[in-house]
Amino acid sequence: DTAVSQTPKYLVTQMGNDKSIKCEQNLGHDTMYWYKQDSKKFLKIMFSYNNKELIINETVPNRFSPKSPDKAHLNLHINSLELGDSAVYFCASSRSGTGGNEQFFGPGTRLTVL
Amino acid sequence: GNSVTQMEGPVTLSEEAFLTINCTYTATGYPSLFWYVQYPGEGLQLLLKATKADDKGSNKGFEATYRKETTSFHLEKGSVQVSDSAVYFCALFERADKLIFGTGTRLQVFP
Numbered sequence: 001d002t003a004v005s006q007t008p009k010y011l012v013t014q015m016g017n018d019k020s021i022k023c024e025q026n027l028g029h030d031t032m033y034w035y036k037q038d039s040k041k042f043l044k045i046m047f048s049y050n051n052k053e054l055i056i057n058e059t060v061p062n063r064f065s066p067k068s069p070d071k072a073h074l075n076l077h078i079n080s081l082e083l084g085d086s087a088v089y090f091c092a093s094s095r096s097g098t099g100g101n102e103q104f105f106g107p108g109t110r111l112t113v114l
Numbered sequence: 115g116n117s118v119t120q121m122e123g124p125v126t127l128s129e130e131a132f133l134t135i136n137c138t139y140t141a142t143g144y145p146s147l148f149w150y151v152q153y154p155g156e157g158l159q160l161l162l163k164a165t166k167a168d169d170k171g172s173n174k175g176f177e178a179t180y181r182k183e184t185t186s187f188h189l190e191k192g193s194v195q196v197s198d199s200a201v202y203f204c205a206l207f208e209r210a211d212k213l214i215f216g217t218g219t220r221l222q223v224f225p
Binding site for chain 1: 152155156157158159160163201203212213215217218220
């Protein structure tokens with residue numbers, strides 16, 4: 001059973017389009033995240049949600065809008081896609097805690113904007 | 115703000131060589147520290163962690179010791195294998211379940 005799953009695995013689209021990436025976790029965690037990994041492997045957090053509430057929003061353009069319908073899902077919608085949005089997007093989840101609990105990552109979605 | 119600095123890669127080694135990947139951090143207080151590993155085409159996985167000064171995290175033959183005097187958390191392994199080829203990320207825990215990652219270090223191990 002996959003712990004953190006993302007769909008699609010690959011996404012190729014034209015500039016200006018709107019697209020969504022879905023994420024689901026079956027670990028019973030209460031916190032979920034979206035990360036962006038660029039071509040140099042640099043990994044940066046974009047958003048985190050705890051119990052469906054937005055906790056972290058790291059200077060991400062308004063074109064990116066996360067949506068958490070329930071604790072097990074955190075989807076990422078991107079409007080008006082730009083070339084610079086091309087990257088691998090990772091979803092992750094964890095139990096919340098003060099000391100830093102392990103984050104479990106999905107396999108990633110490679111987004112290519114043409 | 116808090117930050118993590120890792121040595122630039124790639125690190126290229128022969129099988130059974132000794133591995134060190136340097137990681138230093140800047141932080142207020144003593145945050146928990148982590149090493150994550152990313153195998154080709156996959157997401158990150160936790161390799162090991164340490165939650166306080168002088169703690170040693172270990173897993174799969176890898177070790178790292180939390181050293182507050184030098185603000186370091188270097189990753190070591192005595193004898194690497196081809197299967198250890200991956201990208202390794204050092205990270206520190208900030209507030210609200212936020213991880214700050216280093217830039218990653220690619221390790222390539224040849225037979």
